[in-house]
Amino acid sequence: MSIWGKLAKHQRATEGRHMLDLFADDDHRAAEFSVHAGDMVLDYSKTCIDTEARDLLVQLARDSGVDVRRAAMFGGEQINETEGRAVLHVAQRADDDAVITVGGDDVMPRLRDIRARAYAFAEDVRQGRFRGQGGAITDVINIGIGGSDLGPAMATLALAPWHDGPKVHYVSNVDGAHIADTLKGLNPETTLVIVASKTFTTIETMTNARTARDWMAGRVSDPAAQFAAVSTALDKTVDFGIAPARVFGFEDWVGGRYSMWGPIGLGLMIAIGAQQFDAMLAGARAMDRHFSDMPLEQNMPVLLAMVGVWHNQICGHATRAVLPYDQRLARLPAYLQQLEMESNGKRVDMSGRDLDRQSGPVVWGEPGTNGQHAFYQLIHQGTRVVPCEFLLAARGQEPELAHQHKLLVANCLAQSEALMCGRSLEQARGIMAAKGLQGAELDRQARHRVFPGNRPSTTLIYPQLTPFTLGQIIALYEHRVFVEGVVLGINSFDQWGVELGKELAVALAPLLDGDAAAMATKDPSTRQLLGYLRAHQVG
Numbered sequence: 001m002s003i004w005g006k007l008a009k010h011q012r013a014t015e016g017r018h019m020l021d022l023f024a025d026d027d028h029r030a031a032e033f034s035v036h037a038g039d040m041v042l043d044y045s046k047t048c049i050d051t052e053a054r055d056l057l058v059q060l061a062r063d064s065g066v067d068v069r070r071a072a073m074f075g076g077e078q079i080n081e082t083e084g085r086a087v088l089h090v091a092q093r094a095d096d097d098a099v100i101t102v103g104g105d106d107v108m109p110r111l112r113d114i115r116a117r118a119y120a121f122a123e124d125v126r127q128g129r130f131r132g133q134g135g136a137i138t139d140v141i142n143i144g145i146g147g148s149d150l151g152p153a154m155a156t157l158a159l160a161p162w163h164d165g166p167k168v169h170y171v172s173n174v175d176g177a178h179i180a181d182t183l184k185g186l187n188p189e190t191t192l193v194i195v196a197s198k199t200f201t202t203i204e205t206m207t208n209a210r211t212a213r214d215w216m217a218g219r220v221s222d223p224a225a226q227f228a229a230v231s232t233a234l235d236k237t238v239d240f241g242i243a244p245a246r247v248f249g250f251e252d253w254v255g256g257r258y259s260m261w262g263p264i265g266l267g268l269m270i271a272i273g274a275q276q277f278d279a280m281l282a283g284a285r286a287m288d289r290h291f292s293d294m295p296l297e298q299n300m301p302v303l304l305a306m307v308g309v310w311h312n313q314i315c316g317h318a319t320r321a322v323l324p325y326d327q328r329l330a331r332l333p334a335y336l337q338q339l340e341m342e343s344n345g346k347r348v349d350m351s352g353r354d355l356d357r358q359s360g361p362v363v364w365g366e367p368g369t370n371g372q373h374a375f376y377q378l379i380h381q382g383t384r385v386v387p388c389e390f391l392l393a394a395r396g397q398e399p400e401l402a403h404q405h406k407l408l409v410a411n412c413l414a415q416s417e418a419l420m421c422g423r424s425l426e427q428a429r430g431i432m433a434a435k436g437l438q439g440a441e442l443d444r445q446a447r448h449r450v451f452p453g454n455r456p457s458t459t460l461i462y463p464q465l466t467p468f469t470l471g472q473i474i475a476l477y478e479h480r481v482f483v484e485g486v487v488l489g490i491n492s493f494d495q496w497g498v499e500l501g502k503e504l505a506v507a508l509a510p511l512l513d514g515d516a517a518a519m520a521t522k523d524p525s526t527r528q529l530l531g532y533l534r535a536h537q538v539g
């Protein structure tokens with residue numbers, strides 16, 4: 001029987017067993033079903049994974065070739081097979097003396113050079129040596145979308161306590177509301193615009209970049225002098241009019257959603273400075289080392305991935321909630337949606353055959369405690385099981401508000417405990433009886449207060465959310481996605497699924513101005529919507 005078959009059989013045989021029984025049978029379960037990486041701990045003991053399931057999961061990772069593919073990635077091989085590219089985001093945070101080759105060439109000198117240029121420019125902006133036409137830069141707008149936005153925007157919010165540079169804003173949506181609201185109140189004479197786009201063709205980014213340039217043109221004589229660009233398409237940045245001195249390139253073997261470690265992080269570099277950015281890279285590098293050196297059974301990204309495989313592909317839980325008890329990680333779920341769903345939302349394997357199991361899960365979430373007052377009801381009592389992933393810092397950043405951090409921590413621990421332990425009908429009846437209810441009314445009310453429990457969660461716990469820790473966390477998630485992709489046999493590094501909608505949008509835009517012949521080629525629903533939009537003056 002295949003490992004997949006053995007896992008399915010084991011799941012069927014143990015279905016319904018309560019995780020509290022697993023704890024009762026094993027005094028050391030909490031420690032044994034936890035994994036350490038540096039000072040960070042991932043506790044996955046509040047799941048129904050037992051020793052046999054874990055052994056099978058690790059075996060599955062091994063048989064899928066995780067260690068071989070991992071070596072191939074770190075070694076610069078072309079593992080992004082559909083695009084014929086290496087996958088080397090890890091090079092962007094590698095040691096200063098690292099040698100990493102692609103096609104026989106050491107890529108590190110160029111990477112170090114670009115990082116040094118980006119740091120130097122960031123420092124110039126921070127120290128007021130690079131100035132706007134009305135004085136020192138007060139505001140920076142990063143215009144980008146997807147990987148050219150989500151990573152740096154998430155990290156900029158996460159590292160707010162380290163901000164000592166100009167204010168950094170992120171504009172992504174082609175909806176004019178986004179840029180209009182951002183520009184309101186900014187001074188064009190002291191604003192720097194970074195156009196961040198790997199391809200420099202993305203319609204949202206280029207449209208917003210032109211809008212920002214027009215906004216500036218009304219007030220400064222040379223808008224292009226207050227623009228910088230980050231892209232792999234250097235010719236296109238020149239065509240846009242941005243001086244090469246303020247253009248920061250990167251290579252196509254850094255995927256967009258894996259690119260926050262290099263010049264795509266320029267906005268963050270300006271906000272927190274090179275030293276803190278370096279600390280973030282060091283955290284990621286520490287996780288890279290852990291991932292590449294630790295045996296699979298003690299490897300945090302591998303175990304996190306395999307817990308996900310157990311819940312999604314084996315148990316059939318289609319979604320995963322990411323629940324940071326850390327308000328500054330508010331954008332983490334959105335960032336992970338791209339990282340995980342764009343990477344592992346694939347229907348065919350590497351060789352083009354249909355997958356014979358589910359692809360990656362639907363990832364969503366919100367920071368606790370806000371989520372508790374919104375969707376946790378469903379997590380606790382809904383009919384579907386939603387595996388939860390809690391993130392928690394032992395210390396907050398506000399010593400004067402330590403009492404609030406204690407409350408935050410208590411809430412986080414309470415949620416995973418409630419998910420696991422639940423509340424039985426008998427307990428609920430006891431509570432209702434204590435309130436004086438009796439008979440049929442007691443029974444009716446008690447049933448609404450039952451929590452089934454036995455609902456799985458993991459908790460990632462770390463000392464404090466610092467630049468170093470953030471680097472560890474994000475690299476952990478990157479490698480988890482990689483492992484899951486290898487186990488599913490898919491290419492985690494392309495994203496063909498975003499293309500069709502883009503192509504149709506380009507074709508649709510002119511129809512909004514009314515092209516009857518072209519309208520006729522559309523399906524009845526799209527025609528109806530177009531008709532409504534034209535009647536209500538879409539422009």
Ligand SMILES: O=P(O)(O)OC[C@H]1O[C@](O)(CO)[C@@H](O)[C@@H]1O
Nearest residue numbers: 146147148197198199202256498
């Ligand atoms: O950086 P670019 O080239 O503007 O692309 C932005 C985003 O668009 C995508 O290609 C598809 O949505 C993402 O993978 C990417 O991060």
